[in-house]
Amino acid sequence: MTEPSVINHIVAGPPAAGHRISFFRLGGIETLELTELYERAGRLALSLRELGIARGERIGILAANCLEWMLLDLAALRLGAVTVGFDPAKFATADPALLDRYRLQLLFTDRPDDARPDSPRVRALGDVVRMAAEQASGRVPPPVVYTPDDVTSLKLTSGSTGEPKTLTAGVGSIDSDLLAVQEMFAHGPDDNLFVFLPLSVLQQRYWMYSALRFGHDVTISTYEAAFPALRQIRPTVVMGVPGFFETAKKHIEAQAGGPASGSDDEARAAARRLFGDRIRYLWTGSAPASAGTLKFFDSVGLPIFEGYGLNETCIVAKNHPGAHRVGSVGRVLPGKQVLLDAEGVIHVRSDHPVCRGYEQAPPGVSGYVFGADGIVRTNDIGHFDEDGFLYIRGRADDVIVQDNGRKIVVRPIEEHMRTSPAIEECVVFCLKQTHLVAVVSPAGDTVGPEEEKAITEQLARTNAAFGAEEQIREVVVARGRFTVENGLLTSQLKPRRGRILDTYRSAVNDTQGSVHAA
Amino acid sequence: MQPDTDSKIETVARKNLARVLESDIAADDLDLDVDMVGVYGLTSLNKVLFLMSACDDAGVSLASFTEPDVAEMTTLRDVTKALTRHAGEVA
Numbered sequence: 153m154t155e156p157s158v159i160n161h162i163v164a165g166p167p168a169a170g171h172r173i174s175f176f177r178l179g180g181i182e183t184l185e186l187t188e189l190y191e192r193a194g195r196l197a198l199s200l201r202e203l204g205i206a207r208g209e210r211i212g213i214l215a216a217n218c219l220e221w222m223l224l225d226l227a228a229l230r231l232g233a234v235t236v237g238f239d240p241a242k243f244a245t246a247d248p249a250l251l252d253r254y255r256l257q258l259l260f261t262d263r264p265d266d267a268r269p270d271s272p273r274v275r276a277l278g279d280v281v282r283m284a285a286e287q288a289s290g291r292v293p294p295p296v297v298y299t300p301d302d303v304t305s306l307k308l309t310s311g312s313t314g315e316p317k318t319l320t321a322g323v324g325s326i327d328s329d330l331l332a333v334q335e336m337f338a339h340g341p342d343d344n345l346f347v348f349l350p351l352s353v354l355q356q357r358y359w360m361y362s363a364l365r366f367g368h369d370v371t372i373s374t375y376e377a378a379f380p381a382l383r384q385i386r387p388t389v390v391m392g393v394p395g396f397f398e399t400a401k402k403h404i405e406a407q408a409g410g411p412a413s414g415s416d417d418e419a420r421a422a423a424r425r426l427f428g429d430r431i432r433y434l435w436t437g438s439a440p441a442s443a444g445t446l447k448f449f450d451s452v453g454l455p456i457f458e459g460y461g462l463n464e465t466c467i468v469a470k471n472h473p474g475a476h477r478v479g480s481v482g483r484v485l486p487g488k489q490v491l492l493d494a495e496g497v498i499h500v501r502s503d504h505p506v507c508r509g510y511e512q513a514p515p516g517v518s519g520y521v522f523g524a525d526g527i528v529r530t531n532d533i534g535h536f537d538e539d540g541f542l543y544i545r546g547r548a549d550d551v552i553v554q555d556n557g558r559k560i561v562v563r564p565i566e567e568h569m570r571t572s573p574a575i576e577e578c579v580v581f582c583l584k585q586t587h588l589v590a591v592v593s594p595a596g597d598t599v600g601p602e603e604e605k606a607i608t609e610q611l612a613r614t615n616a617a618f619g620a621e622e623q624i625r626e627v628v629v630a631r632g633r634f635t636v637e638n639g640l641l642t643s644q645l646k647p648r649r650g651r652i653l654d655t656y657r658s659a660v661n662d663t664q665g666s667v668h669a670a
Numbered sequence: 671m672q673p674d675t676d677s678k679i680e681t682v683a684r685k686n687l688a689r690v691l692e693s694d695i696a697a698d699d700l701d702l703d704v705d706m707v708g709v710y711g712l713t714s715l716n717k718v719l720f721l722m723s724a725c726d727d728a729g730v731s732l733a734s735f736t737e738p739d740v741a742e743m744t745t746l747r748d749v750t751k752a753l754t755r756h757a758g759e760v761a
Contacts, residue, residue, distance in 0.1 A: 637707065
């Protein structure tokens with residue numbers, strides 16, 4: 153990487169004037185100039201330093217997306233401190249035990265009952281604005297200069313069971329991602345990037361860093377307020393995940409008179425009503441988007457670009473306006489290299505790795521994922537086409553080795569099942585050697601004869617599209633949708649395969665016929 | 671609020687909830703008093719989409735509601751009452 157560090161640039165001095173950051177919640181919006189954000193973060197950094205926060209020390213934040221979150225993160229950057237974000241959907245309370253577990257000096261929380269006098273290191277998020285205001289205007293913290301190996305953030309991965317794994321994020325990896333994204337998408341003064349996923353995910357904070365460095369607007373909302381925010385703020389870019397875009401697609405189709413009956417013009421108009429009239433592109437990642445969803449947004453005039461990356465690698469590949477192939481996750485970013493092993497499993501080498509191993513993980517896990525040379529084994533299976541576009545076929549964990557030695561990659565089968573409007577999610581298991589069983593989450597809330605017929609018809613279509621060893625013998629219809637609330641989807645809206653199996657194990661084992669309720 | 675306004679708002683709320691649920695439950699068959707998340711599987715994103723559309727149709731500004739207000743709307747009756755309270759204000 154030859155370009156100057158983005159992180160060093162944004163801590164070294166105020167951003168260019170004329171760009172704004174907004175925080176949207178239901179019932180209100182708060183907007184300030186990026187220059188003011190920078191100035192307030194500097195003052196907050198001074199207050200944090202008076203509280204004993206020094207370079208390398210850790211500040212925890214357990215809160216919904218808000219101004220205070222970003223002020224704390226930026227203040228931590230100004231001090232060389234490390235931000236540890238906790239997703240409010242996963243951490244119900246600011247338990248003081250988090251302080252020791254993640255080696256935090258302070259933990260800020262928006263849960264009013266959690267900040268108690270007997271735990272002075274657990275502080276109310278509401279203190280942040282006051283702390284910044286108490287410092288005299290014009291004072292700034294001493295400048296911090298980062299090397300590529302310095303750490304700005306601790307990431308918590310969303311393991312499906314037990315304590316999350318943790319890994320540090322190095323400045324070099326953040327710089328390299330932000331520079332590559334800017335090269336691909338050329339965010340500029342007319343852009344307003346919309347962020348609604350949790351700021352506890354480092355990549356969501358990238359877009360504030362991008363605004364400070366490259367000069368554009370950014371709007372941050374809570375997850376619940378995302379749709380109302382869209383039409384009010386009229387962003388040019390939406391940073392989303394497939395589940396969000398699938399919900400939006402269904403809404404647009406319904407507003408346009410239904411998937412089958414609406415005209416393209418009606419769908420385009422409904423899409424503009426929902427997303428506003430300034431969209432330049434939609435960003436999707438973190439989970440595979442269905443072909444139907446990608447095609448739909450392109451058809452209504454909202455270009456959508458899928459990418460690929462893990463917490464352990466950051467962004468590895470990304471489609472963009474200059475290089476886009478639907479169905480792929482794009483070409484590999486500069487500074488990254490994808491190596492495919494004999495099984496097709498993707499390994500990622502980075503000029504600037506995120507880290508060299510997990511800080512906390514069950515025994516043996518770090519050594520399995522991180523090679524001694526910093527190469528990350530992703531466990532995803534992929535291939536390249538002749539033009540260098542990367543395609544993800546599924547997880548190595550999703551590969552079922554049958555009695556006859558045949559390996560079945562289940563994701564394409566699952567995606568084919570999901571092309572039915574009656575099926576929202578599909579997860580395929582193979583508990584009896586060669587006997588594939590699908591558990592489907594229905595699209596509607598009730599499953600009557602008509603839905604069963606639709607699922608049966610889809611089963612026939614899917615089986616007709618796949619080989620003899622890839623036939624689904626039975627479909628278990630789940631008792632209602634998989635949701636984040638019932639624990640069967642992650643907060644990134646991916647199915648939790650293990651929990652789904654635990655929930656429906658007896659039905660999966662129970663041979664009752666081709667399609668049956670759980 | 672006039673009874674015909676109440677009735678119109680209930681109709682609007684029923685229609686829009688039925689639409690986001692994508693189920694076979696007819697708008698008129700929706701139970702006003704059951705938990706929309708627990709019984710109908712309403713997701714948090716769809717809850718807001720439902721409320722947005724209902725506000726549009728009822729001429730109520732969504733800005734009338736904060737996130738705690740929305741969190742407290744657990745049944746369809748909660749929604750119709752909330753919309754009715756704000757109906758007639760400038761949307």
